[in-house]
Structures are given as C-alpha cells and as structure tokens.
Amino acid sequence: MTLPLQLSPEVAEARADGTPIVALESTIITHGMPFPQNVETAARVEAEVRAHGATPATIAIMDHRIHIGLTDDQLQSLGQARNVAKLSRADLAACLASGGTGATTVAATMICARLAGIDVFATGGIGGVHRGAETSFDISADLRELAETAVTVVAAGAKAILDLPKTLEYLETLGVPVIAYGQDDFPAFWSRTSGLKAPLRMDSAAGIAAAHLMRGQLGLPGGQLVANPIPPEDEIPRDEITPHIEAALAEATAQGIAAKAVTPFLLQRIFELTNGRSLQSNIALVLNNARLAAAIAAEIARQRTES
Numbered sequence: 404m405t406l407p408l409q410l411s412p413e414v415a416e417a418r419a420d421g422t423p424i425v426a427l428e429s430t431i432i433t434h435g436m437p438f439p440q441n442v443e444t445a446a447r448v449e450a451e452v453r454a455h456g457a458t459p460a461t462i463a464i465m466d467h468r469i470h471i472g473l474t475d476d477q478l479q480s481l482g483q484a485r486n487v488a489k490l491s492r493a494d495l496a497a498c499l500a501s502g503g504t505g506a507t508t509v510a511a512t513m514i515c516a517r518l519a520g521i522d523v524f525a526t527g528g529i530g531g532v533h534r535g536a537e538t539s540f541d542i543s544a545d546l547r548e549l550a551e552t553a554v555t556v557v558a559a560g561a562k563a564i565l566d567l568p569k570t571l572e573y574l575e576t577l578g579v580p581v582i583a584y585g586q587d588d589f590p591a592f593w594s595r596t597s598g599l600k601a602p603l604r605m606d607s608a609a610g611i612a613a614a615h616l617m618r619g620q621l622g623l624p625g626g627q628l629v630a631n632p633i634p635p636e637d638e639i640p641r642d643e644i645t646p647h648i649e650a651a652l653a654e655a656t657a658q659g660i661a662a663k664a665v666t667p668f669l670l671q672r673i674f675e676l677t678n679g680r681s682l683q684s685n686i687a688l689v690l691n692n693a694r695l696a697a698a699i700a701a702e703i704a705r706q707r708t709e710s
Contacts, residue, residue: 406518407499411472417458423700425452426516426524429463433487433506442482444686451690455697462515464490464498464505471519491544510548522615522703523555525696527689528592531561531570550577554626555615557696559633559688560590564648564669567597580627582611584695590632593684594641601630612702631695637687639680647676
C-alpha cells in the first residue's frame with residue numbers, strides 16, 4: 404500500500420536535489436498562538452531554516468494525506484482553520500482515515516518525518532513527565548516516540564512546567580540520548596539551565612550528526628534529543644520564571660484542570676503572568692532551534708556523501 408504522503412513542491416525539489424530537510428510541527432500554528440501571529444511565526448521559522456542551508460518541511464494532516472511541507476496558501480488556511488485535531492501517535496491514523504484536519508505534535512511529527520525520510524526535526528520544547536505523574540500517570544507520548552523513531556529532535560529541553568528530574572529519568576530508562584548543546588546543564592525551555600546535568604554534551608553540529616548516523620549503523624532504535632539552550636538575551640532566568648510556573652500550577656489544580664487541557668492552560672497563564680514575555684522567548688528559542696537543526700541536517704547529508 405502506498406504511503407499517503409504529499410510532498411510540497413519545495414520539499415520535492417529538495418529531495419530530488421539532495422538538499423538537507425528539516426521537519427517542523429504544525430501545532431505551533433493551530434494551538435500555539437492566534438492568527439495572524441501564528442502564520443507569521445511559522446513563516447519566520449521556515450525562513451530561518453532556509454537561511455541556514457536547509458529546506459523546511461512543516462507537517463500537517465489534510466484531506467487523507469500527510470503533507471510534508473506546506474505551500475503559502477496551505478499555511479494561511481491552516482492558520483485560520485477551526486476544530487483542528489491535535490495529533491499524537493494514538494490518533495494520527497484515525498485522522499488520516501477519516502479525512503480530518505490535524506496538526507502534528509512532537510510524536511506525530513517524528514512519525515511523519517521518518518516516513519518521509521527526514522532525519523532532523525526542530526521544535527520548541529518536548530513534552531515529558533507531568534508533575535504529580537506518580538498518581539495521574541500523565542506522561543507525554545513524546546518520550547516513548549524518542550525511544551522508537553529514528554529522528555534527531557532539536558528542542559530547548561522539555562517544557563519547564565513539567566517534572567524535569569523525572570523526565571530525564573524516564574528518558575534514561577528508555578535509552579534515549581539526551582545531548583546538551585554547548586553546555587553541561589539541561590536547559591529548561593525559557594531558561595538556559597534547569598539546575599540538572601544533562602547526560603551528554605556535544606559542542607558541534609558535526610558531532611551530533613555523526614552520533615545520529617552511528618546509531619543507524621548500530622541498528623539502535625529511536626532518535627536523539629538535542630537540548631539547545633535559549634540564547635542568553637532571550638531567556639527568562641529560572642529564579643524569575645519559577646514563581647509564575649508555581650502560581651499557574653496551583654491555579655490549574657484549584658480549577659480541576661487535567662489531562663490534555665493542562666499544558667495549554669499553563670502556557671496561557673504564564674503568558675499572562677509574564678506580560679507576554681514568555682511567548683517572545685518561545686519564538687526566539689524556536690528560531691534558535693531551527694538554526695541548529697539546519698546545521699545538523701546539512702552535516703548528516705555531508706557525512707553520508709563522504710562515507
């Protein structure tokens with residue numbers, strides 16, 4: 404059976420030319436911010452990938468197809484669409500089969516990128532182990548996907564609203580390489596440091612690319628998490644953001660907000676408590692991750708050619 408993949412003209416040309424490609428998720432467009440800021444931000448991220456030598460492939464589900472790369476018209480349409488499903492591993496196939504419109508999370512983007520032969524994916528922050536998971540069992544499917552799907556994911560660590568020590572422990576149990584880029588500490592999304600040491604450190608895109616290719620040669624399943632700290636000028640220091648996170652968590656508990664509703668609620672409250680600064684930092688870190696992802700994708704292509 405033929406895979407339901409639809410490559411955009413730009414991605415198809417890159418595939419034919421052997422140009423490196425970077426996958427991008429679409430939930431930032433449909434669930435991250437309002438129109439037109441969502442489309443403007445997505446376009447900025449795509450432009451950043453192009454400026455650093457790779458082709459962007461924003462991934463979304465529309466009309467029974469996995470779209471690998473979106474045209475300008477499709478991006479505009481998705482940015483204004485209503486009732487778009489937020490897709491992970493569990494509901495990706497159902498959305499495709501029913502012909503619905505869906506935006507891909509980290510897990511779903513990884514699956515689709517792998518089907519399309521894309522090695523590298525840039526995002527903001529991955530999901531992880533939620534606070535109180537010892538009773539709620541609320542653990543993001545992103546972590547299991549990192550253990551199963553061979554894509555290198557560039558993120559600014561895990562979202563700081565999560566239980567970061569447990570997230571790192573769970574990734575270790577799953578055998579996922581967690582690589583801090585250019586520093587020893589594991590970054591915490593809006594902040595450059597979480598106070599936790601990352602299991603691995605690498606200081607170059609070439610080294611990360613070599614590790615990606617070596618995992619393939621060894622037949623190891625799963626990908627790599629590259630934890631890329633937000634630029635210093637854009638960060639909200641940990642001691643400044645932590646009180647806002649704790650206040651938002653307390654409000655969520657008091658209001659009985661749970662399951663998939665938790666993360667959107669917390670991010671919105673933190674946006675309000677920081678007077679919008681958290682969103683500006685979020686945009687900056689995604690752009691920073693796009694730059695590094697493009698460099699890694701280019702190195703993977705170069706090293707494959709030379710081997």
